[in-house]
Amino acid sequence: MAFLQTPPQFQCVAAEIDNPATPGLVSSQEEWLALRNALAPEHGPQYGDLRRFVRKVFVNGDLTMPDGRRIRHWGFEDEHGARTLPSSLLRVSAGDLVQVEMSSSKRQHTIHWHGIEPDSFNDGVGHTSFEVTGNYTYQWRAHPGTVGTFFYHCHVNTTLHVQMGLFGPLIVDPPGTDPNAPPPKKPFLEAPDDWTYDVEAIWAPYAIDPRWHELNHAAGLCGEDAGLNVFEPEYFLINGSPQTPDGAPIEEVAVHAKVGQTILIRTINASYFPITYDFGSLDPLTIESDGRPFRTAMDLSGLFPKGELTAIPWSATDIGSPTERSSSPRSRTSRPSGASASTSTRSG
Numbered sequence: 001m002a003f004l005q006t007p008p009q010f011q012c013v014a015a016e017i018d019n020p021a022t023p024g025l026v027s028s029q030e031e032w033l034a035l036r037n038a039l040a041p042e043h044g045p046q047y048g049d050l051r052r053f054v055r056k057v058f059v060n061g062d063l064t065m066p067d068g069r070r071i072r073h074w075g076f077e078d079e080h081g082a083r084t085l086p087s088s089l090l091r092v093s094a095g096d097l098v099q100v101e102m103s104s105s106k107r108q109h110t111i112h113w114h115g116i117e118p119d120s121f122n123d124g125v126g127h128t129s130f131e132v133t134g135n136y137t138y139q140w141r142a143h144p145g146t147v148g149t150f151f152y153h154c155h156v157n158t159t160l161h162v163q164m165g166l167f168g169p170l171i172v173d174p175p176g177t178d179p180n181a182p183p184p185k186k187p188f189l190e191a192p193d194d195w196t197y198d199v200e201a202i203w204a205p206y207a208i209d210p211r212w213h214e215l216n217h218a219a220g221l222c223g224e225d226a227g228l229n230v231f232e233p234e235y236f237l238i239n240g241s242p243q244t245p246d247g248a249p250i251e252e253v254a255v256h257a258k259v260g261q262t263i264l265i266r267t268i269n270a271s272y273f274p275i276t277y278d279f280g281s282l283d284p285l286t287i288e289s290d291g292r293p294f295r296t297a298m299d300l301s302g303l304f305p306k307g308e309l310t311a312i313p314w315s316a317t318d319i320g321s322p323t324e325r326s327s328s329p330r331s332r333t334s335r336p337s338g339a340s341a342s343t344s345t346r347s348g
């Protein structure tokens with residue numbers, strides 16, 4: 001058996017590569033329903049709609065840190081023109097046929113659907129298929145048996161492009177449900193009734209090494225040492241909101257619920273070190289990891305490796321404002337670890 005390996009000096013992102021047409025691109029809901037209903041039973045139950053989204057790369061995002069420092073970031077602009085960090089939520093139901101029209105800026109990017117298993121054309125792993133210049137419509141079906149919290153991100157020079165902000169949450173709701181319906185909802189159909197949540201939040205622990213934000217698109221791809229093995233974060237955020245030095249809870253991502261309501265927090269670890277969640281006096285359950293529901297809740301204290309996506313519900317039974325704190329990342333150079341905090345408040 002033989003294989004070819006590309007030496008580093010030829011791995012640079014430099015060429016304009018034509019995108020292929022999306023294999024079997026479905027043109028309408030009617031066409032999808034006809035195809036879906038003609039599937040043999042072993043290819044899945046007959047549910048799911050055609051859902052379309054747009055994600056357009058932008059590279060001129062601008063975040064201001066508490067000390068006034070401005071940080072350049074990238075992201076995916078959605079079909080409504082929103083440019084957020086993380087990029088906008090993409091939410092579907094199991095069985096849906098998902099089409100995401102992606103357009104890159106001048107340089108190559110992709111969207112990889114982490115935890116979803118599309119065919120390789122639509123998987124968004126550039127070096128096993130192609131990188132997008134111009135436009136490409138990703139098409140995949142949300143697996144009827146895989147429900148939960150995922151994320152999507154660019155997979156070109158991945159370490160850098162994810163840090164630059166090219167990522168967002170992806171939620172697959174249970175089959176046969178409306179992904180746009182508000183809670184109360186079950187996280188997955190087999191979940192016990194008391195896991196039904198009334199309030200939902202999505203938190204992405206994220207940290208910024210400012211040096212990385214000055215690098216260019218292809219830094220490190222051409223055999224040079226861009227220092228992408230050294231991550232020295234100076235700012236710690238939840239979503240796009242930075243922690244202030246006084247440790248005050250980040251109000252922008254605070255969760256508000258009424259007494260007796262159940263809260264579900266979906267986390268996507270967008271940083272490069274394990275994250276520790278400290279829920280204070282609360283006693284949350286962990287019910288899912290990487291889009292794979294647990295049949296029973298598990299105690300995963302301290303075990304949140306990179307890329308793990310976890311849903312954590314808890315019941316709001318107290319009145320007060322306990323602070324939930326996510327702390328990390330600890331850098332290789334023994335800087336003190338950072339922390340970012342927010343709160344959940346309960347009203348009567």
Ligand SMILES: [Cu+2]
Nearest residue numbers: 109154156161
């Ligand atoms: Cu990219």
